[in-house]
Amino acid sequence: MDEILDRAIQLLRMMGPKKLSQLGETSHERWKTISKRAVRMNTEEIDVLVKIYPQYALWLASGQIAPEFGQTSPEYDEAHSGVSTTSKAPGQSPS
Numbered sequence: 001m002d003e004i005l006d007r008a009i010q011l012l013r014m015m016g017p018k019k020l021s022q023l024g025e026t027s028h029e030r031w032k033t034i035s036k037r038a039v040r041m042n043t044e045e046i047d048v049l050v051k052i053y054p055q056y057a058l059w060l061a062s063g064q065i066a067p068e069f070g071q072t073s074p075e076y077d078e079a080h081s082g083v084s085t086t087s088k089a090p091g092q093s094p095s
């Protein structure tokens with residue numbers, strides 16, 4: 001689960017705890033606590049991440065990618081787009 005948690009925290013940091021709390025039932029404080037690894041992430045929180053980032057579902061669960069099926073990772077997308085995905089979430093405009 002630690003590897004899944006590592007990947008989930010990467011997505012959490014891309015979106016930010018405030019925005020995630022607005023998109024689901026999990027509070028801002030809990031997302032912050034998860035990002036600090038102080039508590040375990042539950043399935044509802046993983047579900048929120050998958051709904052926000054469906055293109056990363058396979059990567060989140062297994063660490064694998066399948067670009068031919070639209071399943072990538074933030075690193076893959078960054079390498080193939082020339083745009084940093086680690087600082088922006090879907091729908092965010094560049095600063």
